[in-house]
Structures are given as structure tokens and as C-alpha cells.
Amino acid sequence: MPRRVPVVLVAGRLGAGKSTLVNHLLRRADGVRIGVVVNDFGAIGIDAMLVAGQASAVTSLANGCLCCTTDANGLAGLLAELTAPSARLDLVVVEASGLAEPRELVRLLLDAIGGEARHAAYGGLVVVVDAGSGEHDGVVRLADLVVLNQVDRVDDPAPLLASLRAVAPGPVLPVVRGALDPALLVDPPARRRPPRSGQLSFDALLREEHPADEHAHAAWDSVAVERDAPLDPARFAAFLEAGPAGVFRSKGVVRFPGAAPFVVQTVGTAIRVRPAPRSVDVAGARLVFLGVGLDAAGLQAAVDACAADPAAGEPSLLPVLRYEESERVDAV
Ligand SMILES: Nc1nc2c(ncn2[C@@H]2O[C@H](COP(=O)(O)OP(=O)(O)OP(=O)(O)O)[C@@H](O)[C@H]2O)c(=O)[nH]1
Numbered sequence: 001m002p003r004r005v006p007v008v009l010v011a012g013r014l015g016a017g018k019s020t021l022v023n024h025l026l027r028r029a030d031g032v033r034i035g036v037v038v039n040d041f042g043a044i045g046i047d048a049m050l051v052a053g054q055a056s057a058v059t060s061l062a063n064g065c066l067c068c069t070t071d072a073n074g075l076a077g078l079l080a081e082l083t084a085p086s087a088r089l090d091l092v093v094v095e096a097s098g099l100a101e102p103r104e105l106v107r108l109l110l111d112a113i114g115g116e117a118r119h120a121a122y123g124g125l126v127v128v129v130d131a132g133s134g135e136h137d138g139v140v141r142l143a144d145l146v147v148l149n150q151v152d153r154v155d156d157p158a159p160l161l162a163s164l165r166a167v168a169p170g171p172v173l174p175v176v177r178g179a180l181d182p183a184l185l186v187d188p189p190a191r192r193r194p195p196r197s198g199q200l201s202f203d204a205l206l207r208e209e210h211p212a213d214e215h216a217h218a219a220w221d222s223v224a225v226e227r228d229a230p231l232d233p234a235r236f237a238a239f240l241e242a243g244p245a246g247v248f249r250s251k252g253v254v255r256f257p258g259a260a261p262f263v264v265q266t267v268g269t270a271i272r273v274r275p276a277p278r279s280v281d282v283a284g285a286r287l288v289f290l291g292v293g294l295d296a297a298g299l300q301a302a303v304d305a306c307a308a309d310p311a312a313g314e315p316s317l318l319p320v321l322r323y324e325e326s327e328r329v330d331a332v
Pocket residue numbers: 012013014015016017018019020021043097149150151152153175176177178
């Protein structure tokens with residue numbers, strides 16, 4: 001099965017708390033092997049990093065994570081190295097400060113994924129906002145996830161939260177000291193292992209509802225949706241493209257009339273589809289949505305509304321197949 005490593009971009013104004021958030025991810029890695037790309041090690045303040053060996057361009061940390069420095073020119077090559085199977089990382093986090101503007105950074109990442117970093121996947125643009133500043137800028141309109149940090153510095157974060165939620169296309173998560181749970185960004189390895197039968201079961205997907213970082217998890221939700229009849233490809237693609245409210249990422253298995261099941265994964269409005277392994281079967285859809293303030297009944301109703309019309313024959317798969325990822329990573 002193709003194995004792609006999500007690359008998450010972390011952006012935000014000076015002092016918003018990007019390095020604090022990255023440090024938190026490293027401290028709470030809990031078996032998730034994270035590769036961090038920064039401009040210089042100083043910015044990340046290697047406190048939690050338990051550095052093994054001498055700092056160089058790539059520093060191995062005692063918890064299996066890696067810390068690397070580069071500039072924008074070296075980013076694609078470094079991402080190719082970090083996401084290669086030999087690096088055995090689960091997640092790569094790029095801290096934007098000084099590397100490039102967020103929009104430019106997203107473009108660099110997508111170019112790298114389409115080019116030399118063939119094992120990388122788009123993991124989302126996370127924009128950190130300092131609640132203490134009382135303001136935000138246009139970058140939040142690009143964010144797949146807004147982390148409203150430093151909420152301890154304000155009496156009432158509600159007005160800023162409301163104004164962010166009005167403009168941000170994805171969820172907004174209020175936190176203190178960058179306390180973002182890595183499980184929101186990537187599946188924890190222990191729970192990602194296939195069950196003994198070797199099948200990707202719905203139970204396996206659901207087990208991810210209970211990540212280790214329970215405190216941080218209190219801030220976000222996972223919602224499972226099931227449907228026992230096939231979906232219409234055009235309706236389902238339109239549902240994913242619209243970006244269901246509050247959802248940061250989703251994954252699951254879906255069947256369309258007359259076709260074998262597909263595995264579907266989304267981050268923001270970035271959609272990836274591939275044929276499901278032969279061992280996986282589903283009558284309709286089994287999906288898990290991860291995000292903030294999710295409406296479980298609303299998500300179930302929205303998936304139900306994607307039902308295929310049995311009288312309409314076999315619909316074209318094109319609306320879904322245009323998101324099919326290449327299989328070239330299978331070769332490794
Ligand atoms: N009170 C409070 N302080 C915080 C919080 N998060 C970060 N800080 C402090 O805010 C300052 C800036 O945090 P950083 O993580 O360095 O911010 P940054 O976005 O990486 O900054 P640059 O790299 O300079 O752009 C540091 O002194 C942090 O200790 C928080 O939630 N609450």
C-alpha cells in the first residue's frame with residue numbers, strides 16, 4: 001500500500017507561538033516520529049528535544065524525531081529525504097518563519113510533492129494566531145487549521161474566536177502554549193497498525209478516536225459516519241470539495257455503484273483517493289472526520305445525502321477519480 005508522509009506547514013506572525021507549538025508536538029510525539037524543519041535550531045529552543053549527538057544540519061533527537069535546518073531553496077530536497085521510507089518518519093512539520101510566505105510555502109510543498117518528494121503528502125497549513133494581539137491577518141483565509149494560541153493572555157477570547165471563525169475556511173482551535181495534539185495531524189502509529197486479520201477494519205479507524213493525549217484531545221473531535229449503500233461520485237466529491245464545517249482531516253473507505261471500494265483521505269480541501277486494498281470491503285461508506293466542534297448528526301446527514309440513485313445506473317467515477325493519487329510510491 002502506498003505510504004505517504006504528511007507534511008504540515010506551520011505559519012503565523014512573529015511571536016505568535018510557532019516554535020512553542022512545534023516544541024509541544026515534539027514533547028507529545030508519543031511514538032509519532034516527527035521531522036521538524038526550521039530556519040535555525042536557536043528559534044526552536046531545543047529544551048524538550050533531548051538532543052542525541054552534535055547539532056548539525058540534521059539533528060537526531062532521543063525520541064526518534066529529527067530536527068533539520070534549511071532555507072526555501074533547500075526545502076524540496078530536504079522534504080524528499082525526510083519523507084523517504086528510509087527516514088522512517090510519520091510526520092514532517094515545517095516552521096515557516098523566514099522560509100517563505102505561507103502561500104509561497106504551500107506552492108513549494110505542492111511542487112515538491114509533484115516532483116522529488118514523491119513520498120510526501122499535503123498535511124495542511126496550520127496558522128498560529130496570538131490571542132493577546134487581538135487581531136489576525138489575511139493568512140488565516142488560507143489556513144486548513146487556525147490555532148488561536150495564548151488564550152491565557154485574554155479575559156475573553158470569544159470575540160476573536162468568532163471573527164476568526166467568520167473568515168477561516170477550516171476549524172479554529174483555541175489553545176495555551178501551542179498545545180496541539182499530534183493525533184489531530186497524523187494517526188498515532190500504534191492505532192494505525194492493521195488488526196491481526198490484516199484488514200483495514202472500521203474498528204481500526206474508530207480506535208483512533210482515543211488518542212493518548214486525552215487532555216489535548218478534549219479540544220477536538222472525531223466523528224465516525226457509516227452508510228450501508230453506495231454513494232454517488234459527483235455528490236460525494238462535491239461534499240468533500242465544499243469542506244464540511246469544522247473538519248480538518250478525514251479518511252475512510254467508500255463504495256460507488258459498479259466499482260470496487262476506494263480509500264479517501266482529505267486535509268482541508270486537499271483530497272486523495274486510491275483503490276482500497278482487496279482485503280477491505282464496504283457496502284457504502286465508513287468515514288472518520290477529525291476537527292473542532294463537529295456536528296455528528298449533520299455529517300451523517302450530509303453523507304446520507306450523497307446516496308447514489310439506484311435507478312440511475314452506473315454513474316461516472318470521474319468526479320472522484322480526478323483526485324486519484326499516482327501509485328508510483330508502490331515501487332519502494
Ligand atoms: N502567555 C503565553 N505565552 C506564550 C504562549 N505561547 C507562547 N508564548 C510565549 O510567546 C513568546 C513567543 O513564542 P514563540 O513560540 O517563540 O513564537 P514564534 O511564533 O515562534 O516566534 P518567532 O519565531 O519569533 O516568529 C515566547 O516567549 C513564548 O514563551 C501562550 O500560550 N501563553
